[in-house]
Amino acid sequence: MAEITYLEAIREALFEEMERDPNVFMLGEDIGAYGGAFKVTDGLLAKFGESRVIDSPISEIGIVGAAAGAAHMGMRPVVEMQFIDFIANAYDMLTNYVATARYRAFLPTPMVVRGPSGGYVRGGPFHSQNPEAGFIHTPGLKVVYPSTAADAKGLMKAAIRDDDCVLFFEHKYLYRRIKGEMPAGDHVVPIGKARVARQGSDLSIITYAATVYKALDAAEQLEREDGLSVEVIDLRSLAPLDDAAIVATVKKTNRVLIVHEDTRTGGVAGEITARINETCFEWLDAPVLRVTAHDVPLPYAPSLEDFVLPQTPDIVLAARRLASY
């Protein structure tokens, strides 16, 4: 079976879900005739028509709120943020309205907010963001951030079928660089389950999205040069976190490095460190370490962006420190 890209996998999931369920529809800026800034929704208009692939005004509050209203009525909207950075405009609507709707008003709000995320692409401070930390903090929202083509498809299907709001972050660096075979049949990846991207016994790297590949490269190098057996956990879901998988790898290797592309302070790594402390402190042979971006807006010049974001050598260095602790 032929391989398809991470981007095509997302499109395939959207296509299949729209075919499967007439309540699924797309809402966003330039997603129709143009097919979206990255062409993720390309072809959907032709197949499903204007009433199910809606080009909206430039109104992130408006389209996220409208999606919520439609979801209350039984629809399953999928909203595109042209770049995920603009989800900040809908922060009130998502955290105050959408996230609380079921709890305070018993209103089902099955909807997906998706968009191109992440850096390493010379996008500058407003086209490279990783907004997960601002949302895993809000009870009522779910957050996924896949790294493989198969997970991108399977998690998108799960997100669309989920009865609550799921924020689906797509890493634009992976869109066309990553390919994979799609499992046959109705491929759904459950939300809240991590993936062991690489088995190992000496130490664990917990990460997600684009840095999964940097962690895997580092693991290779550490095996080659240091004979270290490194386990790599791809979280896939950030809310809810897969505590079982985190605890399992800690108890297996007793050394944990958390890697994320997002800035350091207040990032997801902090929450994971706290949970490891609470659930398996006794199993730790070394402190939980973090490799993250520096705490600055992401600059645009390649030399600056490369310095600010975490790179494979950083992971190698940190892992060596951890192993030798």
Place this chain on the structure above:
Amino acid sequence: MAEITYLEAIREALFEEMERDPNVFMLGEDIGAYGGAFKVTDGLLAKFGESRVIDSPISEIGIVGAAAGAAHMGMRPVVEMQFIDFIANAYDMLTNYVATARYRAFLPTPMVVRGPSGGYVRGGPFHSQNPEAGFIHTPGLKVVYPSTAADAKGLMKAAIRDDDCVLFFEHKYLYRRIKGEMPAGDHVVPIGKARVARQGSDLSIITYAATVYKALDAAEQLEREDGLSVEVIDLRSLAPLDDAAIVATVKKTNRVLIVHEDTRTGGVAGEITARINETCFEWLDAPVLRVTAHDVPLPYAPSLEDFVLPQTPDIVLAARRLASY
């Protein structure tokens, strides 16, 4: 010298700073003739006039953005969110525009965004929030959250004089319940420095805002009933965090309990736990534990709110576990 309330201390700081510096002005909804929903700005209009105490339309994006523009021009605006919950509406303006202005455009943006925060007041899901976690994550912003009347005044003066944007969270439960004497003279409390609220040697409770008092009550009880010597650290500033103070107390007591009123997942406690891991793992005799709110929107009925929020007995229980670890 007479004691004044936490609320009066904030008002006194605003008053003195407006007198000291003609560039300081107030912007917000109903802050003029009405003096604000909690009367924090009461009397400022009469003293300083309409041009420096501006009643705005209901436009959080508008007033935060306008404050930034005025700050670029050399003013020092203080913006009131009628309830801090509505800062979510300005999330894009604060995290994308204000936080990055100096870095990307070398524009000084000295401004304060302040407002009544926190629960224990039967305010329900939209009048009780603690939004700090959503903002300490953003490089370029500073965040303070005082617990005493003196710190409220001293930190407000520091915030207004700071050359960057400071988010100043005022705990509405403390507004009128807490009183204190104001140190004489120009009382400024530096941003980024924690306060040892209680000396102790057996274990440390790191907290801030309203839960400082619950921690102090718990410490009393633990001393009385268990003979435990509990140190209580009042962070006061959440961005930047006072790493030196955190490290110092960890190295002193080797046992740490972090308490915050905010929900658990993605809260500030995670970041602090990670930093303790990184800086003084070797000094820990027990896992770093968290006492926080449950991960739900804050309900309004007293029985529900009291259950969701952290209470003194929770802290006592967790501290006992920690001490006996």
Place this chain on the structure above:
Amino acid sequence: MSSPRSATTRGAGRAGRSNASQSPTVASVPDADTTLTRAQRLELYYWMRLTRSLEERLVNLYRQTKVVGGLFRSLGQEADAVGSAYALRKGDILSPLIRNLGSMLVKGATPLEILKQYMAKEDSPTRGRELNIHFGDTERGFIGQISPLGDMVPVMAGVTLTFRMRGEDRVGLVYVGDGATSTGAFHEGINFAAVQRCPLVVIIENNGYAYSTPTSKQSLVKQFADKGIGYGIPSETADGNDVIATYEATKRAVDRARRGEGTSIVELMTYRRKGHAEHDNQSYVPDGEGERWARENDPIDRYVARLTSEGATAQELADIDARVQREIDAATDIAELSGVPEPLDALEGIYADPPREQPLWFREGKRAAVEENERPEGWGTYDTSGDL
């Protein structure tokens, strides 16, 4: 149909609020009265009276500290709420604001629900999770608002977008205050609804103030109906203290929406006679302004006079008043019997899946249920035992 923004309505409406020397009474749009039967016109009286009396009962309960949190009044705005909601039919959905108790009652909310909700009872519509009249029932056709103003406009745009997509002839109605028109959410929501031709009626309740802020500090428009021009949609200003004029203006917009003509604005001129909430002493209100509205432009007094002139008997109206009192007394007795919410209910239903949160471990000893959820090892709240 004549221009939706006839100078008379505007001028009068404006004067009604801003010009102290002039009577605030606003001439209502003539005609169409006949579209309502006698029974319906008496029903309108019932809803307005029920709204006012129920709020008066809430004031008593508030003074007895039986109301949890603040109390918000719609005194003097009963006609605007009742008359506009009355223009909808079954299947339509309405999004009320804090001053739309009357709209909710018309849509089927019961006094018992309102009382339990304000008292945060365990069997109140939100089980004690949300305040005052923040609750909804999409079956009956009203949806629970949240506090951040303006947010319900995009939400109702989506609700009505669905009606349009499905080819249903249902209509949505959303209320915003003069103040809420300044929010980005209002703007993005109404513009989206307009462009998408959503069957939505946006009611702007122009009651002179947003908390303490007069409309002159909220916007430079003379009439908020002018905002319709900025969105390319029809708009109309009507006398919100005339229940029939309110009904008729709203009905015109509702009929346009049902005919597939999209989104409209109806501005209802009224006046907030009480403070923003009970705690507000209205120090910012010019002397005599509220009294004048009470004296010259009380929506219930005006409607009683009109009904009487149209042949309703004093007995008929007295019977309605008595019925209202009976219903409120009965509801109060029942509401007071209900208990407070069970603490553990706070952890139910944040998500469909998982259905509940586990109590945090440090709640040991606080409740039996917490004990059970204690994990044998570790400190966390995560039941990972199964997977290890």
Place this chain on the structure above:
Amino acid sequence: MSSPRSATTRGAGRAGRSNASQSPTVASVPDADTTLTRAQRLELYYWMRLTRSLEERLVNLYRQTKVVGGLFRSLGQEADAVGSAYALRKGDILSPLIRNLGSMLVKGATPLEILKQYMAKEDSPTRGRELNIHFGDTERGFIGQISPLGDMVPVMAGVTLTFRMRGEDRVGLVYVGDGATSTGAFHEGINFAAVQRCPLVVIIENNGYAYSTPTSKQSLVKQFADKGIGYGIPSETADGNDVIATYEATKRAVDRARRGEGTSIVELMTYRRKGHAEHDNQSYVPDGEGERWARENDPIDRYVARLTSEGATAQELADIDARVQREIDAATDIAELSGVPEPLDALEGIYADPPREQPLWFREGKRAAVEENERPEGWGTYDTSGDL
């Protein structure tokens, strides 16, 4: 002054965009031409030519992959940018958008800065931190935009609020596209400016599209100038491809602002002839539409014809063209010499205090500077040794 929204301007403007069979040319408002000297009118030509030629040079550099990231064109919109900015004077502040290269040049940005910025050079105005023309200089009077659309409107409301508070006779000008008018930030910002009587001119550049979205899917208004009515402020539609008409309409609004009459909207009718950015193939544009605008309504061709008819000689214009080429060639040579930013500069100046971030510990060995910042103990980046 005659009504700012004369039917002629509107109708023509609309036809110019929406009616394929009709010429897009828009009749410019007559008179006031005389307010510009001959030298000034030639200067306007210089700025338009410089804008176009500089962008053409950027296209070459882009094809040579010397431009980092995307390239945005204002081809066909040079008159709207140049003419509007020309209505300001020293001390005034302008907030440009991606298609306002011309405005920035008029306000003193140099081709050298633009080239270095697009090439992300270490000595570019943002030292490689921000993209394309996202930079500013409050001294010269232009302010750096950010990507989230609409955000600059509240910011400029605050800038001009300051002018008003200080009694300075300075004016602000902010550009938004037809698409950006749909944002909450635009709404809250312009309404705030209106109510506060800020000396602000809001230019709506109606160029037919927002990325791929036609204005018909952005708003139902016939003219975006109508939005002024919804905010109670004066508005006017002008021919954005006529540099003189653009200058005059903007000047009227600027003069109102300077006289203390507050905020105005000026809608400039123009057309985006290239795609949203260079990568966009414009598949969504009706056949021939762009070509027709190029043929019949190119702002530079139109202005050359006008200048010539007013007596400018071919030699004068050729001299300007030559000067423009010389300046761009010189700037390119210098710009190419500059180096890339030093990585550690990425950690400078997030705050005034602290002045810089420390490199994270795992960057050991990567740079000497990082070595120095290594802590002897622990794993963190926090220099707490002093306090212990």
